[in-house]
Amino acid sequence: MEREEREPMVVFDEVVKVYRATQSLLRRSRGEVRALDGVSFAIQKGEIFALVGESGSGKTTCGRLLVHLESPSSGRVLFQGQDLATLRGRSLREFRRRVQMIFQDPYQSLNPQLTVFQTVVEPLVVQRWGSHEDREQRVVEALEEVGLRPARDFMFRYPHQLSGGQRQRVAIARAMILEPQLVVADEPVSMLDASIQAQLLNMLLELKERHSLTLLFITHDLASARYLADRICVIYNGRIMEQGPTDLVIENPLHPYTKALLRAVPTVDRRKEELPPPACPVDSFLAPKEAACPFYSRCPDCTSRCMEKEAPLAEVEKDHYSACFLHYG
Amino acid sequence: MNVLEVKDLTVQYLTSRGRVHAVEGISWELRQAEALGIVGESGCGKTTVAMAIMGLLPSNAQVVEGKILLEGRDLLLLDAEEMRTIRWKRIAMVFQAAMNALNPVHRVGDQILEAMMAHDGELSEKEAQRRLEELCAMVGLDPRRMKDYPHQFSGGMRQRAVIAMALACNPTMLIADEPTTALDVMVADQILGQLRRLQLEMGLAILYISHDISVIARSCDRMGVMYAGQMVELGDTDEILDRPLHPYTRGLMRSYPKLRGPKTKLEPIPGEPPNLMDPPPGCRFCPRCPDKGASCPTERPPWIQAKEGHWVLCHKGEV
Numbered sequence: 162m163e164r165e166e167r168e169p170m171v172v173f174d175e176v177v178k179v180y181r182a183t184q185s186l187l188r189r190s191r192g193e194v195r196a197l198d199g200v201s202f203a204i205q206k207g208e209i210f211a212l213v214g215e216s217g218s219g220k221t222t223c224g225r226l227l228v229h230l231e232s233p234s235s236g237r238v239l240f241q242g243q244d245l246a247t248l249r250g251r252s253l254r255e256f257r258r259r260v261q262m263i264f265q266d267p268y269q270s271l272n273p274q275l276t277v278f279q280t281v282v283e284p285l286v287v288q289r290w291g292s293h294e295d296r297e298q299r300v301v302e303a304l305e306e307v308g309l310r311p312a313r314d315f316m317f318r319y320p321h322q323l324s325g326g327q328r329q330r331v332a333i334a335r336a337m338i339l340e341p342q343l344v345v346a347d348e349p350v351s352m353l354d355a356s357i358q359a360q361l362l363n364m365l366l367e368l369k370e371r372h373s374l375t376l377l378f379i380t381h382d383l384a385s386a387r388y389l390a391d392r393i394c395v396i397y398n399g400r401i402m403e404q405g406p407t408d409l410v411i412e413n414p415l416h417p418y419t420k421a422l423l424r425a426v427p428t429v430d431r432r433k434e435e436l437p438p439p440a441c442p443v444d445s446f447l448a449p450k451e452a453a454c455p456f457y458s459r460c461p462d463c464t465s466r467c468m469e470k471e472a473p474l475a476e477v478e479k480d481h482y483s484a485c486f487l488h489y490g
Numbered sequence: 491m492n493v494l495e496v497k498d499l500t501v502q503y504l505t506s507r508g509r510v511h512a513v514e515g516i517s518w519e520l521r522q523a524e525a526l527g528i529v530g531e532s533g534c535g536k537t538t539v540a541m542a543i544m545g546l547l548p549s550n551a552q553v554v555e556g557k558i559l560l561e562g563r564d565l566l567l568l569d570a571e572e573m574r575t576i577r578w579k580r581i582a583m584v585f586q587a588a589m590n591a592l593n594p595v596h597r598v599g600d601q602i603l604e605a606m607m608a609h610d611g612e613l614s615e616k617e618a619q620r621r622l623e624e625l626c627a628m629v630g631l632d633p634r635r636m637k638d639y640p641h642q643f644s645g646g647m648r649q650r651a652v653i654a655m656a657l658a659c660n661p662t663m664l665i666a667d668e669p670t671t672a673l674d675v676m677v678a679d680q681i682l683g684q685l686r687r688l689q690l691e692m693g694l695a696i697l698y699i700s701h702d703i704s705v706i707a708r709s710c711d712r713m714g715v716m717y718a719g720q721m722v723e724l725g726d727t728d729e730i731l732d733r734p735l736h737p738y739t740r741g742l743m744r745s746y747p748k749l750r751g752p753k754t755k756l757e758p759i760p761g762e763p764p765n766l767m768d769p770p771p772g773c774r775f776c777p778r779c780p781d782k783g784a785s786c787p788t789e790r791p792p793w794i795q796a797k798e799g800h801w802v803l804c805h806k807g808e809v
Contacts, residue, residue: 215674215675215676216674324762325532327762354701355701355702355703355745356531356742356745356758357762359745359747359756359757359759360758360760363758381675382747383749384746384748385747387748388753422675425675425678425679426675426704427682427702427708428704428707429707429731429743429746430748430750431704431707431708432708432727432728432731433707433708434683434686434708434709435690436687437683437686437687459676
C-alpha cells in the first residue's frame with residue numbers, strides 16, 4: 162500500500178542502450194554493443210541507491226542516461242514521473258537544475274583554465290540565478306559546506322594548485338550549488354586515497370541528510386556501497402542480477418554472481434591465504450549467447466536452461482530480487 | 491636468510507621548485523620465499539623504493555644515503571651493465587598497469603620468448619618453447635593462446651602474460667607494484683591467488699606494493715606501512731592489522747568501509763599528507779595525529795622495536 166502512494170523519483174523502464182561501434186579505416190563494422198539490455202528499477206525520494214558492477218557492466222551508462230547526457234535506444238527514463246525524452250526548453254532547463262552529476266576523475270572533470278570560483282559559479286550563471294553579489298555569497302557557502310574553509314583561500318586557485326581530494330570537493334560544490342534534488346555520483350571517490358575517500362563518503366552522507374538529497378551512487382566497490390546505500394542493485398553485462406535492501410544483498414546474497422563478487426572482494430579480515438585454489442581457466446569475457454544469462458559461462462550453478470534464456474528478476478524475499486533460475490525451483 | 495636488505499635508504503628528487511624528500515631512512519629486509527607488502531597512499535614513496543631497487547630511478551633522483559643489498563651485494567654501487575645482469579634475472583618487476591605495456595603488434599608468446607632470449611642468449615629455441623609452456627601453467631594461461639595478439643586478451647589475461655614475462659628468467663624475487671589495481675574484482679582475486687601460489691609453491695620472494703591494505707592483508711606474511719616518505723610501522727601482517735601501533739596505521743584501517751561485521755561510522759584521518767618539499771620537522775604525521783604529544787612537532791620519532799619483530803616510528807611507540 163505504502164509503496165504505491167510514494168511516487169518514485171526515478172524510474173528506469175525496460176531501458177535498452179545500444180552503441181554502434183564506429184567504423185574506422187582499419188576495421189569496418191564491429192556490430193553493436195548492448196550496454197544496457199532491458200534494465201528496470203526505481204529510486205525513491207531521499208534514498209541512496211547504489212548501482213554496483215564491474216567495468217563494462219553498464220553502470221556508467223545508466224548514470225549518463227539519468228542525467229540526460231544520452232537517450233535510451235528503447236524504454237523510458239522517468240524523473241518525477243516525466244519521461245526525459247519529452248523534455249524541451251523550459252522543462253529541460255528546470256530538469257538540469259534539479260539533477261546534477263559528480264564524475265569519477267577530478268583531474269579531468271574540472272576545466273584547468275577556470276579558477277575554483279569560476280567553476281563553481283558557472284551553473285548559477287547558466288541558470289541566471291541572483292545578482293553578482295548573491296552568487297559570490299552562494300559560492301562561499303557551497304565551498305565551506307564541502308570543507309574548503311576558508312573559502313576565500315581556495316576561490317582563486319586553479320585545479321593544478323589543488324590536491325585530488327580538494328578537486329573532488331570543488332566538483333561536489335559545483336554539483337550542489339543549484340540545490341539539486343537528485344545527484345548522480347559516478348565512482349566519486351575511486352581515484353582518491355583511502356583516508357580521503359573516507360572523508361568524502363562521510364561528506365556525501367552529511368550532504369544527503371542536510372539537503373534531503375536523493376543519490377544514485379555508481380561504484381565497483383561493494384564495501385562503499387554497503388556504507389552509503391539504502392538499496393543495492395548489482396548489474397552485470399547490461400542486466401540487473403540482483404537488487405534489494407543493502408543488508409539483505411550483502412548478508413544474504415541470492416544471485417551466484419553477487420555471491421562470487423562478495424567472495425572475491427579483498428578485505429582486511431581475509432588474511433595470509435595458505436594455498437588458494439587454482440583459478441579456473443575461464444578468465445572473463447566469454448561472450449554469452451544472445452538471451453542467455455550473462456553470467457552462465459562463469460557460474461558454478463549453471464544449467465542447460467541458463468544457456469538458452471535468462472531468468473527474469475523475481476522477488477525472492479520481501480523487496481529482494483534476483484535474476485536466476487535457482488529461485489524458480 | 492634474507493634475499494634483499496634495504497638499509498637507511500634516503501632518496502630525494504631535485505625539481506625546479508625544490509628538493510623533494512621522497513624517501514627517508516627506511517630499512518627492511520625481504521626474507522627467502524616470503525611475501526612482504528608495503529602499503530601507503532599516493533606520494534608516500536613506495537614506488538620510489540621499488541624503482542631504487544630496480545635501478546630505474548629517474549635522472550633527477552638522488553640516493554642520498556643507504557644501501558640495497560642483494561645477497562650481500564650493494565646494488566647501488568653497480569654500474570649500468572652490472573645492473574642489467576641483475577634486473578629480470580635476479581629481480582623482476584610487474585609494473586603498475588603493466589598489461590597495457592604489451593606491444594600490440596607482436597604475438598604475446600613471442601614477447602615472452604623475447605624476454606627470455608634477451609637475458610639468456612644460450613637458450614635453444616626448443617628449450618625456450620618448453621619454458622614458455624611452463625610459464626603459462628605457472629600463471630594460468632592457456633598455451634594455445636600464445637599465438638594471439640594482446641588485443642585478443644582480456645585485461646586479466648594480459649596481466650598474467652606480463653607476470654609470465656617477469657618470471658621468464660627464473661628470478662629470485664619479484665616486485666609487484668599495484669599488480670591488480672586496474673582489474674575487476676574477480677579477475678584481481680584470481681591474479682592475487684596465482685601470485686600467492688607462486689610464492690608458496692615455488693619459493694618466490696615477492697615484494698608487494700599497494701595502496702590497498704586489504705590486498706596486502708590477503709597476500710603478505712609481513713607488511714610495512716609508509717607515510718610521507720617514511721616507514722612508520724613494520725611487522726607480521728596479523729600483528730599489525732590486529733594490534734596496529736602507529737596512529738597512521740590505525741587511522742588508515744578506520745578509513746576502509748567494511749564488508750562484514752557491524753556497520754561502523756568511518757573515522758577518516760583529518761587533513762592531507764604534507765608537502766614533501768617542506769616536511770614537518772618533527773614527526774611527519776604529527777599535524778594529522780590525534781594522539782600527538784609535546785615532543786612530536788619538533789623531535790623526530792625513534793624507530794622502536796615494540797615487540798619481537800614489530801617496529802614502529804613513534805614517540806609513543808612503547809605503549
